Amino acid sequence: MRSRLVLEYDGGAFAGWARQPGDVRTVEAELTRALAVLLGGAEVPLTVAGRTDTGVHALGQVASYAGPPVRVSGLNALLPDDVAVLACEEAEDDFDARRSATSRAYLYRVLARGPRSALWRGRAWHRSGALDVDRLAACAEALVGTHDFTAFTPTETYHVRFAREVFAASWRAAFELGPGMLEFTVEADTFMRQMNRVLVGTMVEVGVGKRTVDEFRALLRGAPRSQAGVTAPAHGLYLLGVGYGGRRVIATS
Amino acid sequence: MRSRLVLEYDGGAFAGWARQPGDVRTVEAELTRALAVLLGGAEVPLTVAGRTDTGVHALGQVASYAGPPVRVSGLNALLPDDVAVLACEEAEDDFDARRSATSRAYLYRVLARGPRSALWRGRAWHRSGALDVDRLAACAEALVGTHDFTAFTPTETYHVRFAREVFAASWRAAFELGPGMLEFTVEADTFMRQMNRVLVGTMVEVGVGKRTVDEFRALLRGAPRSQAGVTAPAHGLYLLGVGYGGRRVIATS
Numbered sequence: 001m002r003s004r005l006v007l008e009y010d011g012g013a014f015a016g017w018a019r020q021p022g023d024v025r026t027v028e029a030e031l032t033r034a035l036a037v038l039l040g041g042a043e044v045p046l047t048v049a050g051r052t053d054t055g056v057h058a059l060g061q062v063a064s065y066a067g068p069p070v071r072v073s074g075l076n077a078l079l080p081d082d083v084a085v086l087a088c089e090e091a092e093d094d095f096d097a098r099r100s101a102t103s104r105a106y107l108y109r110v111l112a113r114g115p116r117s118a119l120w121r122g123r124a125w126h127r128s129g130a131l132d133v134d135r136l137a138a139c140a141e142a143l144v145g146t147h148d149f150t151a152f153t154p155t156e157t158y159h160v161r162f163a164r165e166v167f168a169a170s171w172r173a174a175f176e177l178g179p180g181m182l183e184f185t186v187e188a189d190t191f192m193r194q195m196n197r198v199l200v201g202t203m204v205e206v207g208v209g210k211r212t213v214d215e216f217r218a219l220l221r222g223a224p225r226s227q228a229g230v231t232a233p234a235h236g237l238y239l240l241g242v243g244y245g246g247r248r249v250i251a252t253s
Numbered sequence: 254m255r256s257r258l259v260l261e262y263d264g265g266a267f268a269g270w271a272r273q274p275g276d277v278r279t280v281e282a283e284l285t286r287a288l289a290v291l292l293g294g295a296e297v298p299l300t301v302a303g304r305t306d307t308g309v310h311a312l313g314q315v316a317s318y319a320g321p322p323v324r325v326s327g328l329n330a331l332l333p334d335d336v337a338v339l340a341c342e343e344a345e346d347d348f349d350a351r352r353s354a355t356s357r358a359y360l361y362r363v364l365a366r367g368p369r370s371a372l373w374r375g376r377a378w379h380r381s382g383a384l385d386v387d388r389l390a391a392c393a394e395a396l397v398g399t400h401d402f403t404a405f406t407p408t409e410t411y412h413v414r415f416a417r418e419v420f421a422a423s424w425r426a427a428f429e430l431g432p433g434m435l436e437f438t439v440e441a442d443t444f445m446r447q448m449n450r451v452l453v454g455t456m457v458e459v460g461v462g463k464r465t466v467d468e469f470r471a472l473l474r475g476a477p478r479s480q481a482g483v484t485a486p487a488h489g490l491y492l493l494g495v496g497y498g499g500r501r502v503i504a505t506s
Contacts, residue, residue, distance in 0.1 A: 008371045057372060059431070072368050084371040115325050118261045118337040119310060119376075176429050178312070 003069040004091040005046075007031070007061040009083040012122045012235065016054045017061075027052075027083055031063070034078035038070040049097045049242040050104050053194070055234030057123070059107070060086070060241035060249070064097035103167060103243035105187040105250050108200045109236050113180030124181065125200075125236035131182065131207035136171040138213040139203040140184065143169040148222035152199050153192035155225045162222065165189045168250045171203075185240065187250045194231055202229030256322040257344040258299075260284070260314040262336040265375045265488065269307045270314075280305075280336055284316070287331035291323040302350045302495040303357050306447070308487030310376070312360070313339070313494035313502070317350035350495070356420060358440040358493040358502035361453045361485065366433030377434065378453075378489035384435060384460035389424040391466040392456040393437065396422040401475035405452050406445035408478045415475065418442045421503045424456075438493065440503045447484055455482030 009027050019028045028046055036043045049062040069088045076085055094100070109124035111117055112131045117124070143166045150162040166188045174181040184200055202219065205211045211229070219228055241249035262280050272281045281299055289296045302315040322341045329338055347353070362377035364370055365384045370377070396419045403415040419441045427434040437453055455472065458464045464482070472481055494502035 010371045010374070059372070076369055081369075081374045082371050084369050086368050115339050116329055116334075116337050118263045118335050119312070121263075121334045123372075174429075176427075 001066070001068050002091045002093060002095045003065055003067055004087070004089055004095060004097065005031075005063045005065070005085055006087040007058055007063060007083065008086055009058045009061070011052060011055045011057040013082055014054065016056065017048055017050075017052045027058075027061075030079060030083055031085075034075055035065065035067075035070065037078055038074055039067055047097045047099075049101045050191070050239045052237075052239055053234055055122075056237045056239065057235075058239040061239050062097045062101070062242040064091060064095055097242070100244055101190075101242050102246050103187050103189055103248055104191060105168075105185065105240040105243070105248075106191070106196050107238040107240045108184040108186075108196060108232065109174075109177075109238070110182045110184070110200070110204065110232075111178075111180055112182055117178075120178075120181075122235045125233050127204065129208055131204065132209070133171060133173060133182065133207070135209075135213055136182070136184070136203055136207045139206050139216045140169040140171050140186070142213065142217045142220065143186065143199070147220035149192060149195055149220070151219040151223040151225055151228040152195045152202070153225065154194060157193065159192050162192070164191065164195070167248060168252045185250055187243070187248060196237055197232045197234065198225075198228050198230075200232040200236070204232065205229040254319070254321050255344045255346060255348045256318055256320055257340070257342055257348060257350065258284070258316045258318070258338055259340040260311060260316060260336065261339055262311050262314065264305060264308045264310040266335055267307065269309065270301055270303075270305045280311075280314075283332060283336055284338075287328055288318065288320075288323065290331055291327055292320055300350045300352075302354045303444070303492045305490075305492055306487055308375075309490045309492065310488075311492040314492050315350045315354070315495040317344060317348055353497055354443075354495050355499050356440050356442055356496035356501055357444060358421075358438065358496070359444070359449050360491040360493045361437040361439075361449060362427075362430075362489050362491070363435045363437070363453070363457065363485075364431075364433055365435055370431075373431075373434075375488045378486050380457065382461055384457065385462070386424060386426060386435065386460070388462075388466055389435070389437070389456055389460045392459050392469045393422040393424050393439075395466065395470045395473065396439065396452070400473035402445060402448055402473070404472045404476040404478055404481040405448045405455070406478065407447060410446065412445050415445070417444065417448070420501060421505045438503055440496070440501060449490055450485045450487065451478075451481050451483075453485040453489070457485065458482040 044065040111124040146165045169186040297318040364377040399418045422439040
């Protein structure tokens with residue numbers, strides 16, 4: 001029997017998803033430990049849809065394991081308060097959170113205002129300069145489709161294929177979260193390491209007028225990493241959700 | 254010269270606004286210490302619009318002091334990251350953050366869903382049962398106007414007057430913050446101690462069907478504290494803003 005877990009976490013105090021040797025706090029390690037208690041003591045290996053880096057948050061991470069589902073309330077009682085299980089249910093026999101996933105959606109929050117924020121600290125990238133949302137929107141529009149994203153992942157890489165298909169990408173002013181909050185949402189088949197953070201860092205350089213939208217567009221044809229912009233901080237990034245069977249996380253008209 | 258400060262803070266690690274003897278971390282103590290550095294070493298007494306309790310957050314707290322304004326960026330550099338100054342400007346000669354205030358607006362967040370939340374922990378009251386938003390809305394409607402709020406503050410009190418005028422009150426499903434998030438916003442001339450938290454605790458009892466809307470309405474005529482409901486936790490409450498010169502924080506049609 002296979003089971004599927006949906007997870008939310010505050011990445012601030014985690015060294016990312018993946019278990020590491022030594023005394024390192026990771027989401028996978030916490031979850032494996034708590035699951036073992038409910039599954040009778042044996043640790044079950046977990047597969048995850050999106051291996052998030054240190055500091056990255058998740059609103060709808062998906063993981064899977066071989067074994068029966070456990071009660072959500074029981075699991076949450078055993079987990080620390082910065083990780084929460086939203087669902088745990090039986091999955092198809094061949095379900096694998098990573099291999100079965102057909103898309104991943106991410107959210108990046110930029111707080112563009114003068115003073116820093118107490119309540120958004122560690123949850124949004126604070127930038128005191130103004131950002132041109134129209135220019136950001138034009139960059140997002142350019143992202144949709146299949147491109148070579150070599151420029152948006154570190155040069156030293158384990159990736160062997162650099163083309164990715166972006167299904168949806170947009171920027172919006174999230175007024176309801178307070179003045180100056182901007183949200184970038186993006187959904188693609190898969191993402192390379194740091195791809196979202198380099199995309200956001202480079203788009204923000206377009207938004208402040210340091211690059212043009214055309215220059216940004218040109219980077220999507222396999223330009224080297226050195227031609228793209230800075231890597232935006234991890235703490236503005238959220239794994240929003242994972243799509244299966246072709247069903248998308250972000251609704252597009 | 255008088256100056257006005259607008260502040261945001263995460264109340265989670267503060268023992269409220271007000272300075273206390275001993276080694277207690279308060280917003281007032283942090284701010285007084287940081288201001289003294291910029292004002293040449295002398296501590297200036299602060300007046301505040303809403304003395305928030307332990308754990309209560311602020312999005313738009315207002316404080317005042319006798320002295321020139323200081324640079325926001327300089328002040329923020331001296332403050333811990335869970336408190337941020339949004340504005341510091343010269344005010345009228347007779348400006349007093351508390352006495353000049355004509356209204357205060359608060360926000361209370363209730364997360365009504367089964368599993369707890371990792372990202373909203375300490376920022377919203379999690380309740381796993383369903384809440385009837387129509388019944389909550391009917392309670393909010395009943396609040397508008399002048400009522401005797403004796404039932405909504407502790408029996409042992411320093412207040413001498415129990416009538417308050419509520420200018421606006423409403424509940425809404427805040428879908429953009431995630432499934433199950435409900436927001437109560439309220440603006441009144443002044444609030445008594447714990448008034449918002451007892452109001453929310455009692456309205457939630459109506460929302461789950463433990464009380465009727467009529468019973469809630471009857472409490473607004475000077476009923477004793479023992480007839481109202483539980484005190485909702487501090488960590489769901491935010492001081493939204495403060496009105497001056499009759500200008501309101503919450504726009505009403």
